[in-house]
Amino acid sequence: MLTRRTLLRLVVAAVAVLVVSLVADRALPPASAGAPHTLYVDSRIGDDGLPGTLPDQPLASLSEALRRVRPGTQILMAGYGDQLPYLGTGVHCPTVQGTAERPVVIRRNVYTNILRPVVLTTATPVTGPWTLRETTSEYRTWSAPWPDRIRLAGDPDYGFVKIGAIALTGYAKPPRDYAHEAAWWSGGRLYLRSGRASPHDYGVTVKNGDALCLSGRSRHVQIDDLMVVGAVHAIRVEPGAQDIRVDHFVRHNVLDKDLIPVGALPGFSPPISRFGPDCPCLVGQR
Structure with a gap:
């Protein structure tokens, strides 16, 4: 049987534990704040109303994934070839911002449908x-x-x-x-x-526009292992964007060459063409 003194000690100890927990919660950021952030996109089973953070709860569209990115986000897209192509960004150029230490990555999900490329079209x-x-x-x-x-x-x-x-x-x-x-x-x-x-x-x-366009406020973005079948430009980047890296990007039936401002691709200096009065642009592949 608990005495009054013992009961009082238990109450004091419980209060002390609660105070310590509250102080720790204020002193430390949430555990998920610095954790890797992956968004899964699957046009076959996805839904833009789902969380998108688990392979069995994927988003359906690239545009929704781009809307949800934060520094360090990796967008993994399931590929079904031209049987189920993804609609590209078209005439809209979303802002995608990572950091030098935590870039945003847009790539094919190599863990699913390995033999099928991710196809973007407009x-x-x-x-x-x-x-x-x-x-x-x-x-x-x-x-x-x-x-x-x-x-x-x-x-x-x-x-x-x-x-x-x-x-x-x-x-x-x-x-x-x-x-x-x-x-x-x-x-x-x-x-x-x-x-x-x-x-x-x-x-x-x-x-109707470009397979993938990024606004001039975009920063630190890596685009890897995607395919375009049918678009005006495969990639267009508005002036002002920084550190946009493109690798293993296949283009078919694309009307015009990529438009990427000088300086957006670090360490890359091909011949320069001028498209419009305000855009000295790098000449990409057609």
């Missing part, structure tokens, strides 16, 4: 409605609403838009009449000119 269906703008003896021109600006650089690019299986050449501005199979973006609308097919008869897809 090929997007255009639903219309289509408006007939011009009819000549050689072609017709249509347009449809398309609010996102589409960036094209360099020479005209074959395959910017497809009507069914017919690939149209993309232009940065409206081309002259001699271009009978052409597409361009202007004033919030996508324009098609064709003498062979109508968007009312076949589905239309457009390469």
Whole structure:
């Protein structure tokens, strides 16, 4: 049987333990603050409403993973080849910030689907409605609403838009009449000119921007072991970004060369081209 004195001693000891615990919690950061942070992305079984921090609770999209990154985050993407491609960043350039000691890494998950690459694409269906703008003896021109600006650089690019299986050449501005199979973006609308097919008869897809774009505020990012099949640029980095590293990045059916500002890739000095008034850019692979 506990005496009054013994009971009082137990209460005092319990209070002392609680005080010590509270002081320790304030003095030390949470155990997870410095722990590695991995986000899993799997387009087959993923859901952007899931935590994404466990292989059996993955996210579905790269865009959601990029939204959740913090310094030291590793994004591991399950690959299914072109059977289940991931939608790239398109015309939007998210800010991804790591540190020199804890960079953000975006890469293929080599522990799953080893033989299947991670494919990024921006090929997007255009639903219309289509408006007939011009009819000549050689072609017709249509347009449809398309609010996102589409960036094209360099020479005209074959395959910017497809009507069914017919690939149209993309232009940065409206081309002259001699271009009978052409597409361009202007004033919030996508324009098609064709003498062979109508968007009312076949589905239309457009390469809507870049597979992976990073804003100029991005810092310390490593991109490794990914593939692009269909985009305007495989990689575009806005001026001001620092320490962007790219390795084992395969490009297929990409319209324009990568746009990466001088200085964004450390220790890399290929020939320089100028795209636009404010961007001396490194020439990447096509």
